[in-house]
Amino acid sequence: MPGRAAEPPAGPLTGVRVVELAGIGPGPFAAMMLADMGADVIRVDRAAEVRPERFGTPHPDLLNRGRRSIGVDLKADAGRRVVLDLVRDADALLEGFRPGVTERLGLGPVDCHEVNPRLVYGRMTGWGQDGPNAGHAGHDLTYLAPTGILHAIGRAGERPVPPLNLVGDFGGGGMMLAFGVVCALFEARAGGPGQVVDAAIVDGATLLSTALHGLRGLGMWSGDRGGNLLDGGAPFYDTYECADGRYVAVGALEPRFYAELVARTGFRPPSGDEDARLDPDNWAVDRAAWAELFGSRTRDEWAALLEPGDACVAPVLDWDEAPEHPHLRTRGVFVTHSGVVQPAPAPRFSRTPAVIRRPPPHPGEHTDEILTELGRSPTETARLRENRAVA
Known part of the structure; x- marks a missing residue:
């Protein structure tokens, strides 16, 4: 032109x-x-x-x-x-x-x-x-x-x-x-x-949704909503309310990340060992225990304890808080234009x-x-x- x-x-x-x-x-x-x-x-x-x-x-x-x-x-x-x-x-x-x-x-x-x-x-x-x-x-x-x-x-x-x-x-x-x-x-x-x-x-x-179809083909994803690893069914991949009414997100899927989460929180899962935590029959009792634990401290207290490292826990921030998160701010994930x-x-x-x-x-x-x-x-x-x- x-x-x-x-x-x-x-x-x-x-x-x-x-x-x-x-x-x-x-x-x-x-x-x-x-x-x-x-x-x-x-x-x-x-x-x-x-x-x-x-x-x-x-x-x-x-x-x-x-x-x-x-x-x-x-x-x-x-x-x-x-x-x-x-x-x-x-x-x-x-x-x-x-x-x-x-x-x-x-x-x-x-x-x-x-x-x-x-x-x-x-x-x-x-x-x-x-x-x-x-x-x-x-x-x-x-x-x-x-x-x-x-x-x-x-x-x-x-x-x-x-x-x-x-x-x-x-x-x-x-x-x-x-x-x-x-x-x-x-x-x-x-x-x-x-x-x-x-x-x-x-x-x-x-x-x-290709990955989920793959999981279905492997027999690792049921047709039940909210009953799978990634849809809030698993207690170690979910959100929890904290003492101040705000939330944390927990995504400790892999064994070593889950082990770090357990070690740093001092949590004793009712289900017991690693194999037991993956059994959907144990998820309800484990979820109740995790909910009680996360309800004992505020969101920011949990974030200070768990966010640094590999426990796979992060605070759930609102729209106004997100730009001020240290990692997002450092990377410039949000800009002012x-x-x-x-x-x-x-x-x-x-x-x-x-x-x-x-x-x-x-x-x-x-x-x-x-x-x-x-x-x-x-x-x-x-x-x-x-x-x-x-x-």
């Missing part, structure tokens, strides 16, 4: 250009990940959402950080042409509409590949581009429900518990889309043509560090700047605004 404003190089994806058709949840998360890694991401927001009076003020949606925004009416022919002009020099496009929507807008894979055959076209949906449910609405919870994952999350004898929307929207959805797009970019830069990445939450979330504390880009790179390059933009905040980069004159930009193709 001629005239593109110079920015300090940052991240392994510096030089990659991405067009993002504005959406919510997993799509913006994928775009955020790419922007954190240095990609130049332009977010195409709806023209109707542009509020110029808000430009220059912080936008609260952190998922939109790191990119610029142009306000476009995708239903206007002139607006569609603006997007295709962006696509012409882009490496990837991300969209999260229901199947068939971008095709009806004239911005589907065929339309975009006509102007840029090497484009990676990333699609984010819950159900995927095909199948009986492909055209249906849904949310994280209803995508997890058919996969078996939701059935497995919760306490024994109780109903399944929504795991926030981290497993579906962001882990199985947005992160898989970002991974898929980078894989396709790698192949395209090796000489291959562009292609479509069909990222579906049901696919990605199910993939995240534009006055807002937020998770830092991850993972880390030894030579091409990822950074937050700019705060989340308001819709349309960079319309003039982007149109200038596309070669539009002030007169042409004014005409587009008069026709309400952009805002």
Whole structure:
């Protein structure tokens, strides 16, 4: 794009250009990940959402950080042409509409590949581009429900518990889309043509459960919710309330870690030896004893005693406490950018560090700047605004 404003190089994806058709949840998360890694991401927001009076003020949606925004009416022919002009020099496009929507807008894979055959076209949906449910609405919870994952999350004898929307929207959805797009970019830069990445939450979330399917195949995971090693069934892999009403997390699965936990707490498990502690028939009595022990001190007292070392115990911190945890603070797991504390880009790179390059933009905040980069004159930009193709 001629005239593109110079920015300090940052991240392994510096030089990659991405067009993002504005959406919510997993799509913006994928775009955020790419922007954190240095990609130049332009977010195409709806023209109707542009509020110029808000430009220059912080936008609260952190998922939109790191990119610029142009306000476009995708239903206007002139607006569609603006997007295709962006696509012409882009490496990837991300969209999260229901199947068939971008095709009806004239911005589907065929339309975009006509102007840029090497484009990676990333699609984010819950159900995927095909199948009986492909055209249906849904949310994280209803995508997890058919996969078996939701059935497995919760306490024994109780109903399944929504795991926030981290497993579906962001882990199985947005992160898989970002991974898929980078894989396709790698192949395209090796000489291959562009292609479509069909990222579906049901696919990605199910993939995240691969290890549990392996445990089931080994006979090490029952179908009973809350009755297994990793779902709160085992008393040595659970949370416990402390004397001050706060909690600690215990994850002493392996024998040597459990032995250190027992030695440092002075606990005498009612079940007895190592083999006995792994027997689900002994878990209820052991859990009661552990609960009584952890209820004898405050959370921070237990953390001071057990967190240093290999006892695998950590304090359960709230949102405000987490950034101040010594380990997280030392590693910079949280950063403050534009006055807002937020998770830092991850993972880390030894030579091409990822950074937050700019705060989340308001819709349309960079319309003039982007149109200038596309070669539009002030007169042409004014005409587009008069026709309400952009805002």
